[in-house]
Amino acid sequence: MMRRDLSSFLLYVFGFLLLWEWLRPVERLTDTDNIETFIIFMVISFALSFFRMKWFWQALIKVLIILFSINRFYYEEGFFHFSWLNTFLTDVVDNLGLIVARSWNELTNEFRTLLFFILLWLMVYLIHYWLLKRKQIFIFFFMTLIYITVLDTFTPYNAKIAIIRTVVIGFSVMGMLTFFRILQKEKVTSDASFLRRWMIPLAVMIAFSVLIGIAAPKAAPIWPDPVPYLTAAKDTAGKENTGGPHRIGYGEDDSSLGGSFIGDANPVFMYEGNGSNYWKMETKDTYTGKGWLTSGTTPIPFRQEDLVPVYSYPQNVETIKETASVNAHQNYKFNYIMYPAGIQKIVKILPEDPGGNRFVIDTTNERIGFFDKENRPQVPAIFTVEFEKPKYKATDLRVTEGYNPAEISQEFYQQYTQVPDNLPQRVKNLSEKITAGKVNWFDKAKAVESYFSNAEFTYDQKNVAMPGTADDYVDQFLFDSKRGYCDNFSSSMAVMLRTIGIPTRWVKGFTGGDFIKYSDENSGNQIYEVTNNNAHSWVEVFFPNQGWVAFEPTKGFSNGLTIEYGTGQSSSNNQSSTPAPVKKPQQEQIEDSKANSEKSFDFQTFWKDVKEFWENNWKLIVLILVLTAIITGILYRIRGKWFPIVVLVRYRFKRKDESIETAFLILLSQLERYGIKRKDNQTLRNYARYVDSFFSTREMTRLTDCYEQYVYHHHLPQGSWKESRELWENLIKKTIA
Numbered sequence: 001m002m003r004r005d006l007s008s009f010l011l012y013v014f015g016f017l018l019l020w021e022w023l024r025p026v027e028r029l030t031d032t033d034n035i036e037t038f039i040i041f042m043v044i045s046f047a048l049s050f051f052r053m054k055w056f057w058q059a060l061i062k063v064l065i066i067l068f069s070i071n072r073f074y075y076e077e078g079f080f081h082f083s084w085l086n087t088f089l090t091d092v093v094d095n096l097g098l099i100v101a102r103s104w105n106e107l108t109n110e111f112r113t114l115l116f117f118i119l120l121w122l123m124v125y126l127i128h129y130w131l132l133k134r135k136q137i138f139i140f141f142f143m144t145l146i147y148i149t150v151l152d153t154f155t156p157y158n159a160k161i162a163i164i165r166t167v168v169i170g171f172s173v174m175g176m177l178t179f180f181r182i183l184q185k186e187k188v189t190s191d192a193s194f195l196r197r198w199m200i201p202l203a204v205m206i207a208f209s210v211l212i213g214i215a216a217p218k219a220a221p222i223w224p225d226p227v228p229y230l231t232a233a234k235d236t237a238g239k240e241n242t243g244g245p246h247r248i249g250y251g252e253d254d255s256s257l258g259g260s261f262i263g264d265a266n267p268v269f270m271y272e273g274n275g276s277n278y279w280k281m282e283t284k285d286t287y288t289g290k291g292w293l294t295s296g297t298t299p300i301p302f303r304q305e306d307l308v309p310v311y312s313y314p315q316n317v318e319t320i321k322e323t324a325s326v327n328a329h330q331n332y333k334f335n336y337i338m339y340p341a342g343i344q345k346i347v348k349i350l351p352e353d354p355g356g357n358r359f360v361i362d363t364t365n366e367r368i369g370f371f372d373k374e375n376r377p378q379v380p381a382i383f384t385v386e387f388e389k390p391k392y393k394a395t396d397l398r399v400t401e402g403y404n405p406a407e408i409s410q411e412f413y414q415q416y417t418q419v420p421d422n423l424p425q426r427v428k429n430l431s432e433k434i435t436a437g438k439v440n441w442f443d444k445a446k447a448v449e450s451y452f453s454n455a456e457f458t459y460d461q462k463n464v465a466m467p468g469t470a471d472d473y474v475d476q477f478l479f480d481s482k483r484g485y486c487d488n489f490s491s492s493m494a495v496m497l498r499t500i501g502i503p504t505r506w507v508k509g510f511t512g513g514d515f516i517k518y519s520d521e522n523s524g525n526q527i528y529e530v531t532n533n534n535a536h537s538w539v540e541v542f543f544p545n546q547g548w549v550a551f552e553p554t555k556g557f558s559n560g561l562t563i564e565y566g567t568g569q570s571s572s573n574n575q576s577s578t579p580a581p582v583k584k585p586q587q588e589q590i591e592d593s594k595a596n597s598e599k600s601f602d603f604q605t606f607w608k609d610v611k612e613f614w615e616n617n618w619k620l621i622v623l624i625l626v627l628t629a630i631i632t633g634i635l636y637r638i639r640g641k642w643f644p645i646v647v648l649v650r651y652r653f654k655r656k657d658e659s660i661e662t663a664f665l666i667l668l669s670q671l672e673r674y675g676i677k678r679k680d681n682q683t684l685r686n687y688a689r690y691v692d693s694f695f696s697t698r699e700m701t702r703l704t705d706c707y708e709q710y711v712y713h714h715h716l717p718q719g720s721w722k723e724s725r726e727l728w729e730n731l732i733k734k735t736i737a
Contacts, residue, residue, distance in 0.1 A: 141170035249532035264532035273324035276512025319388035335377035349383035407544035416503035428499035
């Protein structure tokens with residue numbers, strides 16, 4: 001009996017020490033005080049289990065300790081003045097209601113302390129069960145190691161000694177449990193000498209291993225430190241962290257593109273207008289092989305209400321005048337104005353300056369800075385922009401077929417067709433292959449833009465290559481990785497067009513953001529929120545008779561540009577048909593009379609049969625109708641379980657790529673039945689991101705990209721449905737309630 005109690009005592013001690021490792025960082029990393037009280041509670045709980053006290057007395061003692069501790073922490077009344085207990089019980093009831101309402105942040109400290117005590121209570125019981133009943137502790141030991149190593153990596157907590165303690169304790173207790181499992185399996189009666197002969201070599205082995213591990217030289221890490229990955233960010237001043245992945249958002253340094261980035265949903269600005277717009281911040285004209293630079297600077301000052309000195313649309317381009325009111329978020333720290341293409345004026349800017357605020361536009365990169373009268377940079381808080389939306393005609397865009405010195409100066413042309421001397425020749429070869437047979441610049445640009453919608457290219461933000469020293473950024477994306485985000489797609493299109501003599505520039509800014517609400521019932525304007533996740537880049541192509549025209553090569557994005565394609569097609573009401581024979585009036589009367597007679601006869605006979613059948617079988621009919629209604633109601637209520645299965649079976653055997661259209665609409669209906677409703681005026685892309693965030697996938701976004709490609713182009717690469725069906729089936733399966 002004594003030997004078994006000694007063994008149990010050692011196991012309880014090791015179990016307590018392992019659990020203690022979970023408490024050691026709590027006091028340092030949180031606001032939790034009086035950590036010694038929780039340690040004492042653990043000691044008493046293990047002691048009660050060791051002495052095998054009745055469960056009732058164990059529970060009573062633990063409850064008294066918990067209540068005494070809470071009284072000492074939070075109440076001035078003595079423990080035996082039970083008025084505090086009534087207050088505490090009322091607080092517990094209120095907090096249970098908060099839990100039901102999922103208002104986690106409103107839980108009181110008293111209730112949080114109670115939950116912590118209960119958690120320790122459960123952990124002591126589990127350790128008792130694992131050690132004495134199951135004789136297995138590896139899972140808890142492994143989770144303890146993960147816990148302290150994660151804290152050591154991502155918090156100020158130094159776990160070097162804690163790891164050594166945990167390894168020693170863990171291997172010791174697992175060695176003892178292995179010994180006891182062998183005895184139990186072989187049904188051997190042991191004495192103290194058996195245990196000593198097992199434990200002494202075990203202790204020596206553990207001590208030797210730990211000492212070797214401490215003294216041995218340490219190899220350099222094989223994997224990169226994850227901390228820079230998670231903490232990499234552009235700081236509030238817009239400076240980029242060039243080591244490791246970037247945090248998405250607008251920044252000024254684009255000299256070294258590539259690598260993954262981290263999402264950031266922090267808002268940048270909100271705007272009110274008639275629909276969504278892309279918002280420009282700047283353009284860049286020099287491609288280096290690694291990123292983009294600006295070739296120079298040509299600042300021009302102007303003031304509020306002045307026409308913005310930026311390249312405007314020619315008079316032959318039809319435009320619609322629009323206004324948008326912008327409200328920059330406090331997170332926005334730049335003194336640059338975000339603006340839609342076609343900007344005319346900046347009006348009603350706040351805060352107002354009696355001395356007069358002024359703007360400076362660098363016409364080389366079209367970045368608009370905002371300064372006060374002392375020439376100090378100012379962050380624009382609230383302002384309104386007047387701009388024009390173009391409505392292009394494809395016939396006008398197709399006019400330009402080549403470089404004409406009379407239309408474009410040689411300096412301008414060389415500036416916007418520049419590519420590095422060491423750009424791989426295969427980039428130009430690919431561009432010429434894609435645009436073969438195209439005569440004018442517009443058709444060539446559209447061919448290159450459409451090339452990136454092929455299935456071989458993948459939009460990805462995480463697994464994105466970083467070009468090496470000898471790699472070209474565009475070349476690597478086009479021929480090696482074929483996986484990336486907007487910078488990869490837009491840079492590639494801009495450089496490809498330059499290789500075949502078409503002027504382009506790289507544009508940075510934001511997409512239109514997410515629809516929030518309508519401003520009011522009268523104006524019909526909409527309010528959108530733009531976050532760092534909306535940071536984007538695209539391409540502008542120069543046409544001498546049309547100016548700079550935006551193109552969107554990034555897979556899954558659309559800039560909403562209006563281009564009128566003259567199809568020349570007339571209505572479809574010109575089909576030939578064989579004329580019907582002309583009937584004589586007398587023949588018509590005879591046939592009509594005969595038809596009416598037959599119709600009247602059929603109806604009377606049918607009605608008579610129905611009345612007779614009802615009189616003879618009305619009870620059975622009512623019963624069948626009631627049962628049918630019940631079964632229908634039940635099937636309708638549980639349609640979330642059987643309907644997806646029916647749909648899966650139905651589309652399993654479809655092979656045509658056009659099946660994505662009806663399948664996608666069915667998925668939208670099923671998601672709404674599941675409870676993931678699409679908001680009014682919410683775009684498919686925004687809704688897809690919402691669905692992906694709900695299920696923690698990117699399947700809905702990828703499927704939506706394929707669906708939009710089919711809707712807009714009425715064509716998909718052969719075999720696309722096979723891949724899309726897998727995404728579609730996965731999403732359908734997730735909705736089976």
